[in-house]
Amino acid sequence: MSDNAHAPAAAGHAKHDAHPDSFYIKIWGVLLVLLVVSVIGPELGIRVVTLITAFGIAIVKAYLVVKNFMHIGVEKKYVGYLLVTMLALMVLMVGGVGPDVLRHDGTRWSNVAAKKVVEEGLKAGSGHGEHGGDPHAAPHADPHGEKPAEPAPAH
Amino acid sequence: MPTGRLAVWWLIASEIVIFGGVLGSYLMHRLGHPEWANQSIHTSTWKGALNTFILLTSSLSAVLAHNAASRGDGKRAAKLLWATIGGGAAFLVVKSFEWAGEIKAGYTITSNTFWSFYYTAAGLHGLHVIAGMIVMMFVATDAAKGKELQRVENAGLYWHFVDLVWIFLFPLLYIAK
Numbered sequence: 060m061s062d063n064a065h066a067p068a069a070a071g072h073a074k075h076d077a078h079p080d081s082f083y084i085k086i087w088g089v090l091l092v093l094l095v096v097s098v099i100g101p102e103l104g105i106r107v108v109t110l111i112t113a114f115g116i117a118i119v120k121a122y123l124v125v126k127n128f129m130h131i132g133v134e135k136k137y138v139g140y141l142l143v144t145m146l147a148l149m150v151l152m153v154g155g156v157g158p159d160v161l162r163h164d165g166t167r168w169s170n171v172a173a174k175k176v177v178e179e180g181l182k183a184g185s186g187h188g189e190h191g192g193d194p195h196a197a198p199h200a201d202p203h204g205e206k207p208a209e210p211a212p213a214h
Numbered sequence: 215m216p217t218g219r220l221a222v223w224w225l226i227a228s229e230i231v232i233f234g235g236v237l238g239s240y241l242m243h244r245l246g247h248p249e250w251a252n253q254s255i256h257t258s259t260w261k262g263a264l265n266t267f268i269l270l271t272s273s274l275s276a277v278l279a280h281n282a283a284s285r286g287d288g289k290r291a292a293k294l295l296w297a298t299i300g301g302g303a304a305f306l307v308v309k310s311f312e313w314a315g316e317i318k319a320g321y322t323i324t325s326n327t328f329w330s331f332y333y334t335a336a337g338l339h340g341l342h343v344i345a346g347m348i349v350m351m352f353v354a355t356d357a358a359k360g361k362e363l364q365r366v367e368n369a370g371l372y373w374h375f376v377d378l379v380w381i382f383l384f385p386l387l388y389i390a391k
Contacts, residue, residue, distance in 0.1 A: 080278055087274040094270065098263050101389050113385035120270075120381045128277045128374045135215050138223050145227045149234030153242060160242040173246070180249025 086127045093120050222368045226375045229342075233379050236338065240331045240386060253328040255391050256321060261312045262388030265305050266380060272301025273377040276370040283357060283366035291366045292358035295350045298373060302347040309340055332387055339383060342376045 093116050100112020125131050131139060163170040163177070244250055279294035313333075323333040346369070353369045356362045 078281070080281055083274055083277050083281070087270060090270045091267065094263065094266055097385065097389065098259065101391070109389070113389040117381050117385050121378050124273060124374055124378055124381070128273055128377075129371055134223075138215075141223065141227045142230065145230035146234070148231060149238055152235065153238040156239075157242050160239075161246045163246065177247055177249050180247070180252060183249075184252055 083127070086123055090120055090123060093123075216364055218364060218368050219371070222371045226371065229375060229379075233335075233338070236331075236335050237382060237386060240335060243327060243331065244386070244390070247327070250328040251391060253321075253326065254387070256316070256319070257332070257388050258312055258315075259388050261308055262384050265308050266384050268301050268305045268308065269377045269380050272298045272305070273374050275301065276373045279357075280367045280370045283363040286360075286363065288357045288360040288363055291363065292354040295354035295357060295366065295369070298370075299347045299350050299354070302343050302350075305343055306340065309336070335383060336387065339376070339379055342379070346373050346376050 097112050097116040097120075100116075101109040103109075131142075159165075163173045275294045275297040279291045279298065282288075282290040282294060321329050323330055349372065350369050353362070353365045357366055
């Protein structure tokens, strides 16, 4: 744990020091180009292009930061395992809860409140909010009994 | 591995679950509620992009500070850490203007579930930005005197994680209209 205790100035990584400052500036430049693409891409209005440019590029940007700025490559392997385990737990949570949240109908249940909120929200269109409560909390609750949305501005 | 760096990795691991839970929940609800598109169109893409630029740039200064500290150049490391803190401050200023405009326009945390997620996720992230800035103030003060230079990397690791979270918040809250 204290293998660098006697090297205060250079404590930490040694291997990444091979990179000059210009290397990090180049990575930053690439990140900025990716940022521009991620903003322009969705403007085209094509769903697949939006998914790739917005979310695909976010993953690429994250990879560049983790690899080059956080130096995960020269870190102890168990650090990578630790992070991947946490990500796996997150995926497990989403996978377990997802079916109940994403769907509003099941074999023997129906999330009436959620369906109503979706329907009313779509009908209201831009400039009007949905109802304020959590439609998933009480499948048969009356959405009209919940706090109404704030008056949305017209701009 | 130095104990301090190991501790930061553990902290980051726990943060993955915290932000992962929030973002995962948001994503599921977003997919199940197409009407949220009527709300998300009111978020400002250019302000989100500006803040992404600011955080990416502050990550650059953080890693350059780490590079300087690795060479034993505490004064340069401190300067770069202060630049990173400045980036965090600029991020918060943009965020303040953004939120003030939205709240004034009637979009508050209680308006509906989309805005609840919006303010919760971005607010939690903003608190992490503030925490990172405070930590870096202490680290930079010591680094300027040539003390505890290994902490520059540790603070930087945390800051890069804060940047990473924003990299995913940006498309989820600002681009996916």
